[in-house]
Amino acid sequence: MDQLNALKRSGEGPLRRKLSIGIIALSQIPDDPRVRRQGDAFTRAGWDVVGIGLAGSKSSPPSWPIRDETDLPLPAPVGQVEENKSDPLPKFLPDGLTTGQKLIRLATAPDQLYFAVRKRACAVAVKLGLKSPDIAAIVRRTARVTGLSWTRRQTLRRLGQVRYVLRMQAPRLLPHTAESAFWRLNSRFDDLYRLGMEHRPDIWLANDWTALPIARRLARQSGAILVYDTHELAADEYTERLQWRLLHRPVTVAIEGDCMKEAQLVTCVSDGIADRLQELYGLKKRPIVIRNTPSYQEMPFRPVGERIEVLYHGIVSPGRGLEACIASVAKWRPEFRLTIRGPVSPEYRSHLEARIAENRVGDRVRLVPPVPMTDLVREANAFDIGLFALPDHSRHNRFALPNKFFEYTMAGLALCVSDLPEMARLLKQYDLGVLFAGMEPETIAAAINSFNRESIEHHKRRSLEAARDLNWQKESETLISLCEQLVDTNRKS
Incomplete structure (x- = not known):
């Protein structure tokens, strides 16, 4: 014992x-x-x-x-809610306030207004017998509606913006206000x-x-x-x-x-x-x-076909060099094709489609829907070159080592990426492909055109070899080991 x-x-x-x-x-x-x-x-x-x-x-x-938020407990129906003394969000507009006081409160506490509206929407939805996912959708819509006239909404919006700016600037002088x-x-x-x-x-x-x-x-x-x-x-x-x-x-x-x-x-x-x-x-x-590597998957080597398929996959949004890549396609040799795959807003998709039309490359550039995260590497294996043009305008970009770099490698692609320190070091170490400096369409086109079928197949084989080192199974060993040590020390103390 x-x-x-x-x-x-x-x-x-x-x-x-x-x-x-x-x-x-x-x-x-x-x-x-x-x-x-x-x-x-x-x-x-x-x-x-x-x-x-x-x-x-x-x-x-x-x-x-x-x-997730659909798992949050729902409030009791209206009329059956007991007063909760510890509720951090008291009644938003207490009885006894004048119209002027109510307007001031609406202008200076938009966050509490959101919670008040959301709480009422939840209660009504519960009373109607709706399920959690439906309630979450209704709440998001209802929270945007305050019932105020357009003029009042605009006035309160401006007052709220002033308050927001002051709140966001306070940590410059008073760091403790940041939380x-x-x-x-x-x-x-x-x-x-x-x-x-x-x-x-x-x-x-x-x-x-x-x-x-x-x-x-x-x-x-x-x-x-x-x-x-x-x-x-x-x-x-x-x-x-x-x-x-x-x-x-x-x-x-x-x-x-x-x-x-x-x-x-x-x-x-x-x-x-x-x-x-x-x-x-x-x-x-x-x-x-702890690098952002995917889990190891053994991918087959796929020889280059008659057409050379270039892939960008990831979030499709401004700041990722996609406009420059599209503009560069007109200067690529005719055997190259570009596919852009990932989630995109309707507005930005329309913008990219306009750029494709403007550069007259509609027969060479495709915008395709995203695939599930678990299928990224397998779907990428059907391509030949992984492309990523990232502007060197900040430390954040300079030190980037994104998912897609390792996903392209795991999929067995040749890489064509911006000459930024972190990506360049690994690309050179493992001989994965070609670097380019700058975001001019001519520069990107020159990098793509520097490939031939033999060099692409060489880099594709090197990527498949590098994937045996650059994978999550190896990277995660360090994370798990350190966390185990922390828990052991904490429990003993």
């Missing part, structure tokens, strides 16, 4: 409690490659895993559970927090800065370990945009810098980001690099 009690106290031996982790991301986790791979890796290692994310994913769910500003940025932050309160894992893993305050609050309350994984260089992500630098960067930097002080482990996707984070925030320990 004494020996069994000793094993319980030490956390070792056959009675040891199973390790557990909660993974938080402001994304649709089944569609988010890095977050999904994290959960898969910890599950394979024998951990209990729960994901906290957003609804609306397109990919099939993983083997481990994911909670208050954070919780008002997006109502979904509160949703994820409330979902997380139902779980008590050993570790809360925050993916990107938008999940960091949520995970920190949950870790503080339960005594869990805080781990931070940043997929981007958040402090420099949109520095090419003046509005972002003035409005959003102060909150981002203040939040990230403050929360990282409490994180027992910080990881990122490239060496450049690790060095920048250590320099920017004065970290004692350099963040650990």
